[in-house]
Amino acid sequence: MMETSVNTDRLKYNTSRKIVRPGGRHFKTIEEKERERQETQKKAELQGQSRARIEARFLTPRAKNFVETPEVAELTNTVQLWNTTGYPVHIIGPTGCGKTTLALAVAERLNRPAVWINGDAEMTTSDLVGEYNQYLEERYIDRFVHNVFKSRETVQKGWVDNPLTLACMHGYSFIYNEFSRTKPEANNVLLSVFEEGVLEIPTKAGEERYIKVHPDFKAILTSNSIDYAGVFQPQDALLDRMVAIHMDFYDFDTEVEIAKAQTGISTKEAKRIVKIVRALRDRLPDEQKPGTRAAIMIAQGLKLLNGHGAADFEKTCFTVLASKTRRLEDMTERRRLVKEIINETKTAGS
Incomplete structure (x- = not known):
């Protein structure tokens, strides 16, 4: 009687191979599950980074x-x-x-x-x-049969x-x-x-x-x-x-306090600046009226000068208060108006 030899190595269960059922999807190996877990974690980290970046x-x-x-x-x-x-x-x-x-x-x-x-x-x-402004790329490679290679790439919008x-x-x-x-x-x-x-x-x-x-x-x-x-x-x-x-522009006292708080200038100087801004506001049409911000800008400019004369004061006021003029003739008229108001505040003892 002839004896036949059996290769027992081929009968051993290989845990790395995928079990395929007809018409169904294969089970995932441990390596695939770990890879999927890492990808899920990476997506979560990316979403967290996106939120942190936007915040x-x-x-x-x-x-x-x-x-x-x-x-x-x-x-x-x-x-x-x-x-x-x-x-x-x-x-x-x-x-x-x-x-x-x-x-x-x-x-x-x-x-x-x-x-x-x-x-x-x-x-x-x-x-x-x-x-959508980020893209996540995933690649799936199947080498179940040694001489058959399958590749699938998926691009997801982030x-x-x-x-x-x-x-x-x-x-x-x-x-x-x-x-x-x-x-x-x-x-x-x-x-x-x-x-x-x-x-x-x-x-x-x-x-x-x-x-x-x-x-x-x-x-x-x-x-x-x-x-x-x-x-x-x-x-x-x-x-x-x-x-x-x-809401409208704040009252005189509030604008003075705002100018002081934002720049640290003295009460006397803040009052003079606010008076000039408010006087110009009364003489201009609505779309050209200077706001409280103009008073803050003048105060900041004067503080940086660290000591200023009449010429510096007038120049600083004009530079800020002429910001809404475009034509040369409008700028000339604005300069005249600002100078007139500054002189009025001097006469009033401010």
Whole structure:
């Protein structure tokens, strides 16, 4: 009788080989599971890095040297009251009157992180909610049969959240500065956020398209009250969902305190600067009126001179207060007007 030899090595179970069932998917090996775990962890780390990067870019700094006179305190309390009730607040006022600083102060009082964005004519909905701007590449290689090679590459889009999405997801305060400089169609996404408490992301699909707004979410928007160039009229449907707080330039004493707090100049010099700014404000049309910011800029310039004469004072005032003139004849007239006001303040004993 002839004996046959059997190669027992071929009968051993090889744990590295994949078991394939007809019509079904194969089981994953330990190496594949570990690789998948690492890829999942890498994606999570990438998402965390994206959020940290966006927060570092958009998280709002604290208001510096905020002055709270009775007038300022009344405005601040009003904005905070409506924000606390859950309504978005729309602060409307002339340029340079302190709208942005007020919004920052209220956000700081709420004791929550705040994200910030500036409106402009080029802004789109993606600038508010986010967009796909990262790509993750995955490669799958199958060598189950030694002489057959299969390769599959998958490219996945990576989503990056922008300020509105961050605020809605994590309960941040959302500060939208110069809201009226953005075209109305870009702001349509705010309608469902303010009314239904749901953020709809147009470029996503399925369940990812909708985000429930966090209960701590707050919104403060600012707009100019004057029809400057590049300002759009927001849609009525959006304005109806916000509480409008109208503000004007602060009173004389408040502007003096702000100039002192921001620059450290003396009370006497702050009063003289503010008087000049306010006098010019009374003589110019609305779109050219200088704001409190102009007084701060003059005070900062004079402080850097560290001792100045009449000529330096006049030159510094003119340089700041002529910033809204374009034509030579307008600049000449502004110089004459500023000099006239400076002489008036001298005569008045300021």
